[in-house]
Amino acid sequence: MLKPFDDSGRELDALYSVEPRPDGFDLILESRGGSDHGPNAARNSAYIPAMELHLSRMGALGMVLQELHVASRVAMKLAEDDRRVSLDRFPLPLPLRTISDVQELRHSIGRASAAFNRTDGSDRGNRTKRMRLRMEWSEAPGMTADAIERILARPIRPVVRTPNEAPTGDPDELQKRVEKATALIRAAGKHGDVPPPAGQTVPQRASGTSSRFVRDPNVIAWVLNEAAGHCEVCGDAAPFLRASGEPYLEVHHVRPLGEGGPDTTDNAAACCPNCHRQLHLDPIRDAIRETLIASVGRLKDFPIVVVQGTALLIGHEE
Structure with missing residues (x-):
């Protein structure tokens, strides 16, 4: 597991990991919990800014959010289809490059997390559960989990033209x-x-x-x-x-x-x-x-x- 660094180089308290898939990978964001002032120490206190950071970076790399799963301890006892959630304002699959308001997308994910497994139809539950984002990315096949994690850990660098000089015999x-x-x-x-x-x-x-x-x-x-x-x-x-x-x-x-x-x-x-x-x-x-x-x-x-x-x-x- 790694913690991401924001664009100023500051490490965020928000653990994440990656599991490769044939056409992309799963990004697992660990849940937020505890408190600096309570009996249980705070964990992943930067969950929200880290979520927005990941969404923004994955959009810059042309990734597509295919599915969204709740991966909490309770949810993991259910079948995979029962862990899948939908977003209220964003249809899936969702090309993240098309999203201009990453904060609103994060709010929508939070509402889906809060409403998961509630029987009263409300979204007043925990908005910072452990989540699994299933991503499609053409560059992912053949890449290791560590390589993808490192890409997401740092700011996306500007694209620089790579050399393309034609061969010659002179x-x-x-x-x-x-x-x-x-x-x-x-x-x-x-x-x-x-x-x-x-x-x-x-x-x-x-x-x-x-x-x-x-x-x-x-x-x-x-x-x-x-x-x-x-x-x-x-x-x-x-x-x-x-x-x-x-x-x-x-x-x-x-x-x-x-x-x-x-x-x-x-x-x-x-x-x-x-x-x-x-x-x-x-x-x-x-x-x-x-x-x-x-x-x-x-x-x-x-x-x-x-x-x-x-x-x-x-x-x-x-």
Whole structure:
């Protein structure tokens, strides 16, 4: 269980947890109770502002409130259908992005909580029961409960455009696109981790007087940013700075493109020039390669792809 932080960074006394589902997750908000002045200590005293905070953040992320369940100790003895409640002013499922008055939505949830299991038709009961909000979210499949909980715990950062530079086989143009992608990755990184680009599982070849592979500048930029100016083979700092001020490192495909390796971040490492040449020419390059894969967590050991009994060895690649 976690407690959320408001937009000013203040932790709210309101425990919550997440249970993943195939198309989203359940958000469980723990009930408010006790008193600072009574025999029982107060618990989850910020239930109400935390409820509004969660609704607002989930709306900003494009989530849909599918169902609402009371999850109190009494309610949990009932069948799931009997724990489900409806809202008086909001139809379900409810895209939270469409809600302009989050406070009124929270009031409606409070009335549903208070009216639950009452036989007199009133809503004068407890408005801060333990509640389960069933959410639909396209980003949730494959995410862990911890990951979703952490997303909801902090303010939603502004959306920053991720790099989308087109692959190219021209070395000069490739460097220009790498610089653009690097700037975008750095900007996005100020607001959190930048996911690795998809890259190219089957890199294309560029035709011309000599054959070379088309490379994805986004992959190069992301790998260089991860290396933070240090060779991922020997750990030393880059030997010099480019004219742009960026550390000079070369991005090497651990399984060369000519051997069928993909142009992706899990097959690319940032190297100083010496280590890069070692990976290509040293008699013990296979041992260096194995050590590199073992030491850099994202790297995979891709197999050699052979066509008609011969490895695809075409042109020079970094």
